[in-house]
Amino acid sequence: ELTMDLIAKDSSLVDVLMPYPDRKTALDLMEGLFPVNISVLEMRRRKADVRRARENDRKSSGDVTEECPESELTAKQRSEDPTGKGNCALSGSGDDTKDLDDITCKKLELICSLRAKVRALEEDRELILAEAKQCAGHGEELEAAVRAACKPNELERYVMFISDLEKVVSLLLCLSSRLARVQNAxxxxxxxTDAEEKQSLNERHKLLSRQRExxxxxxxxxxxRERVVAEILAKHLTEQQLQAYRHFVQLKTSLLxxxxxxxxxxxxxxxxxxxxEESIPL
Known part of the structure; x- marks a missing residue:
């Protein structure tokens, strides 16, 4: 709502504040390529959102407020105008001045909100990295079980498959991310639009599309290769170990x-x- 209000007051911010759901992402382009339930990722995200909402409710009920960290821009504005009249309480006459002040206030409010989102997402990323570390530990245990049960050449097939799985997923993610950015542009x-820029985007789109194919x-x-590895493991591992293998492969892919x-x-x-911040006049 705050974003749309700002866009209504300052049309130059349309490109900057294009609603996130309308953007193409690597996740959009990856859907269907791997047997990963994308809804599981979204469910995990919603749970994290619920957790943060509850934390915010507790802070509100306890009259605890979380201040928005002051940016260099805001600090500079405050130092240049110690009275605070240069921020959201600017004095002035005329509707244009008041409207400009209102836009600046809303921009600062949105910046604060976006910083909170970034902090929350960075917390989620730390959780994912910790989970990835645990997953790697399970992978080592699984490899030890394969080494104990399978022949050396079968072990080599397994190890190469797991290694290449991460490489291929990472490659597709990288290319999908770049392609999505070009599509958004x-x-x-x-x-x-400058003709040279348009041609550059078209050429990059063709190149990335070809590389992604x-x-x-x-x-x-x-x-x-995965089907071959699955057949090998089915001959040597227990049903419980096979389930652990399938879960490991899917979780590894999901986390990446x-x-x-x-x-x-x-x-x-x-x-x-x-x-x-660059759009706010100093």
Whole structure:
């Protein structure tokens, strides 16, 4: 609501504050490529949101307020105008001045809100990294079980598959992220867009699309190898160990995807903060 209010008052912020759900992300382009239930990632995110909402409720009920960290921009404004009249309580006459003051106040309010989002997402990322570390530990235990039960050449197939799984997922995430950014930039093309810039975007889009298709071929090859590995493990491991293997592969993939998604969101919101700060007159 605050974002849309700002856009209504300052149309130059449309590109800066384009609503997040309308953007293409690596997560959008990854859907369907791996047997990962994307809704599980969203469910985890919602649980984190609920947890933070409860924490905020407790702070509110306890009359505890969390101040928005002061940015260098705000500090500079305050130092140049120690009376505080240069911020949200500017004195002046005329509707234009009041409207400008209102826009500045709303921008500062939105910056504060975005910083809170970034902090929350960074906390989620730390949780994902901790979970990834635990997952790596389970992977080592699983590899030890495969080493004890399988022949050396079968172990080698397994180890190579797990290693290449991470490489292929990471490659597709990287290319999907770059492609999504180019697609978002292309959506802003209009009659005022420089011809050279438009050509550059089109060429990058073609290159990244082609590279992503090549990476999808690697993914298909990986799928075939996964079926071979699954057949090998089925001959030597217990049903419980097989379930642990399937869970490990899916969790490893899910964590890589979610980590990239969080990093994308953090980067996006930080860019919004930077652009908003640059739009505030000193």
């Amino acid at each position: 292309m959506r802003k093309i209009d009659g005022n 090549d990476a999808k071929d690697l993914k298909e090859n990986l799928d075939r 995807i979610e980590q990239k998604d969080l990093e994308e969101q953090i980067k996006f919101f930080k860019e919004q903060i930077e652009n908003l």
